Amino acid sequence: MSKYLVLIFRDEDAEAQATDGEISPKYREFMDRRSSALLGGVALEPTTTATSVRIDGAGGFVVTDGPFAESKEAIAGYYLIEAADLDEALEIAKEVPAPFGGVEVRPVRVAS
Amino acid sequence: MPKAASSEVAAAVADAHRREWAFVLAATVSITGNLDSAEEAVQDAYASALATWGPRGIPDNTGAWLTTVARRRALDIRRRAQTAKRVLPKLVERTDDPGFDQIDEDVPDDRLRLIFTCCHPSLAIEAQVALTLRLVCGLSTVDVARAFLLPEPTMAARITRAKKKINDAHIPYRIPTTPELPERVEAVLSVVYLVFTTGHTAPSGASLMRRDLAERGHELARMLRLLLPANRDVAALLSLILLTDARRDGQQDEGEQGCLLADQDRSRWDQRAISEGIALLHEVLGRRAPSRFALMAAIAAVHDEAREWGDTDWPEIVGLYDLLLETWPSPVVALNRAIAVGFAVGPAEGLLQLDRLANEPQLSRYGYLAAARADFLARLGRTTEAKLAYEEAVILTDNEAEREFLAAKLENSTGESRPWRDGP
Numbered sequence: 269m270s271k272y273l274v275l276i277f278r279d280e281d282a283e284a285q286a287t288d289g290e291i292s293p294k295y296r297e298f299m300d301r302r303s304s305a306l307l308g309g310v311a312l313e314p315t316t317t318a319t320s321v322r323i324d325g326a327g328g329f330v331v332t333d334g335p336f337a338e339s340k341e342a343i344a345g346y347y348l349i350e351a352a353d354l355d356e357a358l359e360i361a362k363e364v365p366a367p368f369g370g371v372e373v374r375p376v377r378v379a380s
Numbered sequence: 381m382p383k384a385a386s387s388e389v390a391a392a393v394a395d396a397h398r399r400e401w402a403f404v405l406a407a408t409v410s411i412t413g414n415l416d417s418a419e420e421a422v423q424d425a426y427a428s429a430l431a432t433w434g435p436r437g438i439p440d441n442t443g444a445w446l447t448t449v450a451r452r453r454a455l456d457i458r459r460r461a462q463t464a465k466r467v468l469p470k471l472v473e474r475t476d477d478p479g480f481d482q483i484d485e486d487v488p489d490d491r492l493r494l495i496f497t498c499c500h501p502s503l504a505i506e507a508q509v510a511l512t513l514r515l516v517c518g519l520s521t522v523d524v525a526r527a528f529l530l531p532e533p534t535m536a537a538r539i540t541r542a543k544k545k546i547n548d549a550h551i552p553y554r555i556p557t558t559p560e561l562p563e564r565v566e567a568v569l570s571v572v573y574l575v576f577t578t579g580h581t582a583p584s585g586a587s588l589m590r591r592d593l594a595e596r597g598h599e600l601a602r603m604l605r606l607l608l609p610a611n612r613d614v615a616a617l618l619s620l621i622l623l624t625d626a627r628r629d630g631q632q633d634e635g636e637q638g639c640l641l642a643d644q645d646r647s648r649w650d651q652r653a654i655s656e657g658i659a660l661l662h663e664v665l666g667r668r669a670p671s672r673f674a675l676m677a678a679i680a681a682v683h684d685e686a687r688e689w690g691d692t693d694w695p696e697i698v699g700l701y702d703l704l705l706e707t708w709p710s711p712v713v714a715l716n717r718a719i720a721v722g723f724a725v726g727p728a729e730g731l732l733q734l735d736r737l738a739n740e741p742q743l744s745r746y747g748y749l750a751a752a753r754a755d756f757l758a759r760l761g762r763t764t765e766a767k768l769a770y771e772e773a774v775i776l777t778d779n780e781a782e783r784e785f786l787a788a789k790l791e792n793s794t795g796e797s798r799p800w801r802d803g804p
Contacts, residue, residue: 353552
């Protein structure tokens with residue numbers, strides 16, 4: 269078995285404009301269905317609450333308001349999953365409710 | 381086995397390389413679980429063949445011999461990797477000739493697994509094509525680079541990156557399950573078609589490697605037909621390739637560009653390939669809505685069945701392009717449909733259809749649109765506009781032979797009115 273991180277991306281503007289709201293039942297349903305493959309995961313507060321910390325090149329840090337990379341879709345949460353191979357991981361990824369964006373599947377590096 | 385002369389051995393190894401590479405590599409990956417070490421083992425097996433087939437004779441079943449040696453090497457490589465840190469190197473290497481009785485004839489045919497891995501949708505299409513040529517066709521990285529007119533380091537990096545992704549992301553080495561099969565077969569067919577067209581549209585005087593691609597695409601389609609005999613999309617692609625390739629020798633003069641369907645010597649078309657392609661097409665058309673490749677093959681068949689250029693059934697071709705646009709909407713298909721309309725109805729109507737496509741971003745750098753406009757304008761006697769359109773086409777065309785052809789048209793822009801390129 270291999271581990272993958274499923275990063276959930278979301279267009280926060282689109283989500284704010286959506287009125288039919290309540291998607292958490294879909295997440296609960298997904299987590300029940302795939303409980304055996306899920307090793308962990310969290311949902312995140314929106315990027316308006318984010319703080320970025322960068323190395324300033326002079327031995328210190330620069331702390332700024334906002335996400336690390338500005339883009340239309342921001343990371344909204346993640347699942348750490350276990351799957352036999354990429355195909356199985358992609359099957360699970362397709363079931364993650366992500367109505368305002370999509371997901372990125374990344375293999376977790378195995379220390380050699 | 382009788383001893384063999386070195387020229388015979390070289391020919392037998394080259395032949396086995398072309399015909400058996402995919403089978404041997406696919407069977408070896410099953411043992412190593414890793415593409416790189418499998419490739420190393422298979423290369424060693426071919427090297428052993430060169431060394432041992434002379435003195436010991438060429439085996440009857442070269443593929444089985446190579447597979448046995450490669451799989452044995454793979455086991456050695458794996459053992460060596462596992463024990464390298466603890467054990468001294470082996471003092472005696474086992475001979476690589478498996479002999480008659482040790483050849484394992486029952487190795488499963490794993491070529492489909494190899495093909496589906498190389499054409500996995502999580503890899504970029506360029507990487508899928510490069511991996512297929514490298515691993516399924518056994519081309520060297522240098523040759524793959526040459527075929528796509530890229531520097532070798534660029535191609536080597538592309539292949540390395542793709543193999544690393546297969547390894548690290550655990551892209552499986554298996555045949556997709558039934559529900560996902562149609563989509564995955566479509567991905568494989570797109571790769572094979574891309575290999576074929578890259579070779580097929582290569583101009584005369586292009587590197588041999590480039591022309592070799594058309595043959596490789598043809599061989600890949602045949603291999604798939606053998607491995608997936610019940611799949612109609614596979615049959616459709618093989619039909620399309622046969623019906624297109626059948627016209628390859630129809631060029632009037634060697635060294636001239638071969639793009640003019642109108643000027644081809646139709647007696648030199650390969651009738652056997654045409655019959656085979658049409659038989660396959662009959663198998664495909666019918667019950668179900670025809671796929672993209674089936675419709676393209678049907679269009680090729682209409683051209684192939686016309687005894688003379690003037691006999692071409694253009695209304696039929698327009699009808700097929702209409703269906704193709706429904707299944708595969710693309711500006712390039714729309715362009716070819718517009719050209720067909722120009723021949724079915726007349727140049728004025730063709731021009732009208734072409735001008736509707738003028739704002740398609742995908743066609744804005746596409747020389748064929750300007751060339752087709754020029755052709756219709758010339759037929760309508762609008763010489764000045766035709767000249768401008770030819771000039772535009774010359775600028776946009778990157779294929780040397782096609783550019784020369786267009787330049788000649790430009791010189792004589794009152795010239796004949798013929799479409800200058802076939803195929804969608």
